[in-house]
Amino acid sequence: MKVLLVSANTLNEPYPVYPLGLDYVTGAIAGHHAVQIADMNTLGAYESLGEAIKRFRPDVIGVSLRNVDNTDSADPKGFIETYRELVGTIRRHSKAIIVLGGSAFTLFPEEMMDALEADYGIIGEGERLALLLDAIEARKDPAPIPGVTTRQVHKAVPAPWSDKFIRGFHGNHSNLPFYLKNGGMLNLQTKRGCHHNCIYCSYPHLEGHHQRLVAPGEVAETALRLQAAGAKFISVTDSVFNSDYSHNIAVAQAFKKNGVSIPWGAFFMPMNPPDGYFGIMAEAGLTHVEFGTDSLSNPMLASYGKPFRVNDVMAAHEAAVGAGLHVAHYFLLGGPGETSDTLNQTLSNLVHLKRSAFVFFCGIRIYPHTTLYDIAVKEGQVCRGRSILDPVFYRSPSITAEEIIHRVKEGAGNRPNWIVGSGGRRTANIISRLYKRGHTGPMWEYLIA
Numbered sequence: 001m002k003v004l005l006v007s008a009n010t011l012n013e014p015y016p017v018y019p020l021g022l023d024y025v026t027g028a029i030a031g032h033h034a035v036q037i038a039d040m041n042t043l044g045a046y047e048s049l050g051e052a053i054k055r056f057r058p059d060v061i062g063v064s065l066r067n068v069d070n071t072d073s074a075d076p077k078g079f080i081e082t083y084r085e086l087v088g089t090i091r092r093h094s095k096a097i098i099v100l101g102g103s104a105f106t107l108f109p110e111e112m113m114d115a116l117e118a119d120y121g122i123i124g125e126g127e128r129l130a131l132l133l134d135a136i137e138a139r140k141d142p143a144p145i146p147g148v149t150t151r152q153v154h155k156a157v158p159a160p161w162s163d164k165f166i167r168g169f170h171g172n173h174s175n176l177p178f179y180l181k182n183g184g185m186l187n188l189q190t191k192r193g194c195h196h197n198c199i200y201c202s203y204p205h206l207e208g209h210h211q212r213l214v215a216p217g218e219v220a221e222t223a224l225r226l227q228a229a230g231a232k233f234i235s236v237t238d239s240v241f242n243s244d245y246s247h248n249i250a251v252a253q254a255f256k257k258n259g260v261s262i263p264w265g266a267f268f269m270p271m272n273p274p275d276g277y278f279g280i281m282a283e284a285g286l287t288h289v290e291f292g293t294d295s296l297s298n299p300m301l302a303s304y305g306k307p308f309r310v311n312d313v314m315a316a317h318e319a320a321v322g323a324g325l326h327v328a329h330y331f332l333l334g335g336p337g338e339t340s341d342t343l344n345q346t347l348s349n350l351v352h353l354k355r356s357a358f359v360f361f362c363g364i365r366i367y368p369h370t371t372l373y374d375i376a377v378k379e380g381q382v383c384r385g386r387s388i389l390d391p392v393f394y395r396s397p398s399i400t401a402e403e404i405i406h407r408v409k410e411g412a413g414n415r416p417n418w419i420v421g422s423g424g425r426r427t428a429n430i431i432s433r434l435y436k437r438g439h440t441g442p443m444w445e446y447l448i449a
C-alpha cells in the first residue's frame, strides 16, 4: 500500500523540532509499503499538502499529532482547530483511510477521534501501524490489535510495542534542509520508558514505566548518520537521560569509539552523579545539561514525588558546571503544597546555582492518568468526566499564580538568564534570527552571564 505520513506540528517555540516519531513509524512499515513523509513545517500551506496527496495518491494517511497545546499558562495556545483544518484538507483531496497517532493523540484519544473524525487511531507506539496496515490489506477486523481505536471502540494504552525499535532515517528526507537551516538540530532516543513517579508527569503513560535501552553501538551509529546528514547538534529526547548511569557511560564510550564529533544535549534529573560522570559525558560531546529541578524546596520536591532533594540538586549542578558544561534548570512552580514559604526557599536557594539559565513555568498542566489529576479532582479544580483537552493548570490553593509570577519577575530583575515560561513568540523570534545568522543548537547558553 502507499502510505503518506503527515507531521502536523508547526510550533516553533522554543524552536522547530524534527518529527522523530515518524522516523520510527517509517522504520516499522517501509519494508512492506511505499512510504512518503509530508512535514507541515516545510510544506507551509495546506494547499501544498493537497498537491503532495494528489501526486502520491496514498491509500492510507497517518497524521502525527505531537502537541495538544503549548503548555504555557501565561499565553495558552491549543492546536485542535489547526489539526481539524489539516484533516479537512486531507479529506477534500483524498479518500484515503486516515489514521491518527502521536503523543497528543495518546494523551487524548477519544477527544481527538471525535474532533478530527478520523477512521482509526493508534494509542501509544506507532510501530503498531504495521499491524493495522496488514489487517486493512487482508480485509480483517483490526479491533483485536492493541491500541487501535475507532470513534466507536475506545482502548487503553497497550503494553509497549517491543524492546527493539527501528529508526527509518536515511539522511535524504525532504524535510532535513529545513531543520538544518533552523538551528541544525536533529534528535535521537537512547531509551524509552520512565520508571519515576512524578505526580504530574505523562511520560510513563506515553512511553511505559519499564525502561527499554537501545544498544549503545546502535545509538552511536544513529548519531553518526545524523552527523553525516549535516546535523550540528543532537537533542537526546529520553524522558530522563541519567536514569541509567552504566548505559549512559556505554553510550558515551560508543560515541567516542565511533567518532561522533558534534555536540549534544539531554534532560537530566538533578541527582548526585557517580564520580567523574559529567567529565565522561563531556568528553563524548555533551555540552548542554537541562535539569528538571522543579523546586528548591524539600517539601515541594517531596510533594511532586521527586527522588532527589535540594542537596542533590546542588551536587549535580556543581558536577555539571565543574565539567565545563552549559547548565539550565527548569522549575515548575505553584504545585500542590506551594506556599509563600516554599517559594521563598526556592528563590533564595537559587543564588547557589551559579552559571546557569533558569526557566520557570507557573501552574502545572494537568494530564489524565496522573496523580495530579486525582488531586485536582479532589480539590475541585477539575471535574472527573469533563475533558481537559483545553488545558487546565493546577493552582496551589495557598498562593496565587499572580503572586508567584510577580515574585519570580522581582527576583529576575534585569537578569536575562531568568526566563519565565518557554519565552513565547518573542524568544522564538530572537532564536530564529540567530539561526538565520548561522547559529546552531538550543541557544539558552547565551543568556548566562
Ligand code: B12
Binding pocket: 005, 009, 010, 011, 012, 013, 014, 015, 016, 017, 018, 019, 020, 021, 022, 024, 025, 061, 062, 063, 064, 065, 066, 067, 068, 069, 070, 071, 072, 099, 100, 101, 102, 103, 104, 106, 107, 121, 122, 124, 125, 126, 127, 129, 185, 186, 187, 189, 202, 203, 206, 207, 235, 236, 237, 238, 239, 365, 422
Ligand atoms: C524531548 C521533548 C521535547 C524537546 C524536543 C527536543 C528535540 N529537538 O527533539 C523540547 C524540550 C525542545 C520540547 C519542547 C516542547 N515540548 Co516536548 N517533549 C519531549 C518528549 C520528552 C519526547 C518527545 C520525543 O521525541 N519522543 C520520542 C519519539 C520517538 O516519540 P513520539 O514522537 O511520541 O512518537 C511515537 C508515538 O507518539 C507514535 N507516533 C508519532 N507519530 C505518529 C503518527 C502516526 C500516524 C502513528 C500511528 C503513530 C505516531 O509513534 C512514535 C514511535 O513509537 C515528550 C514526552 C514524551 N516522553 O513523549 C514531550 C512532549 C511531546 N512535549 C510536549 C510539549 C507541550 C512541548 C512544548 C510545547 C513545551 C514548551 N512550552 O516549550 C515544546 C514544543 C516544541 C515544538 N516546537 O513542537 C508535550 C506534548 C503534549 C501537549 N501538552 O501538547 C509532551 C508529550 C510532554 C508532556 N507534557 O506530556 N519537547
